Amino acid sequence: MENISKDIILMLQYLLPGFISAWVFYAFTSYPKPSQFERVVQALIFTVFIQAIIYLIKGLLIYFSRFISFGSWTEGSQLIWSVCCAALLGLFISYFANNDKFHAVFRRMGITRETSYASEWFSAFLKNVTYVVLHFEDERRLYGWPLEWPSEPNKGHFLITDASWLDPEGKEVPTTGIEVMLVDARQVKWVEFMKKTWEEKSWAAKRQTHHHQIHPDEG
Numbered sequence: 001m002e003n004i005s006k007d008i009i010l011m012l013q014y015l016l017p018g019f020i021s022a023w024v025f026y027a028f029t030s031y032p033k034p035s036q037f038e039r040v041v042q043a044l045i046f047t048v049f050i051q052a053i054i055y056l057i058k059g060l061l062i063y064f065s066r067f068i069s070f071g072s073w074t075e076g077s078q079l080i081w082s083v084c085c086a087a088l089l090g091l092f093i094s095y096f097a098n099n100d101k102f103h104a105v106f107r108r109m110g111i112t113r114e115t116s117y118a119s120e121w122f123s124a125f126l127k128n129v130t131y132v133v134l135h136f137e138d139e140r141r142l143y144g145w146p147l148e149w150p151s152e153p154n155k156g157h158f159l160i161t162d163a164s165w166l167d168p169e170g171k172e173v174p175t176t177g178i179e180v181m182l183v184d185a186r187q188v189k190w191v192e193f194m195k196k197t198w199e200e201k202s203w204a205a206k207r208q209t210h211h212h213q214i215h216p217d218e219g
Contacts, residue, residue: 017051017086018046032151118151133192134160136188
């Protein structure tokens, strides 16, 4: 039993950098956490990359130590490098998972048609920064600006500001005295992303104000 316990501890120590990378990745992305077995597999994959990076760093330090002394390579220094590389690798992968730049290159090459985003839901809210209409199960409709939205469509909440109810004819019924509304995502059937006509109106209003400031005698 002691040998088995020691083997488990050694395995966990070996996989620790991979678990750190995975923890950073899921902390900064909307990807759902996989099962326990899949987490171990991911940690093993991350660990392989980290070990390769550590091997490269060690080789470079040994080479440059001919010119500059960096001290001796110990288990402590290897641990520090492993943790730093694990955190940086997690941040690096999170960056590309949140902006789709990595998959965009391969889509242009015709290798894939997939995106880096966690889901179509995440992609829709990321690409469409605008007012939305939430359609509820009871046929009500809520119009407003989403300050926050759930990472998944079947759990979490919407945080809506500038909220107005829409009547059957599509006219706005403003909510009075309410700054923000917290809406359960499970009550929402679908989401409409509105055209950015409000940007055009805002730009036109600013242009008209600027015009009158330049020509104060006009009108």
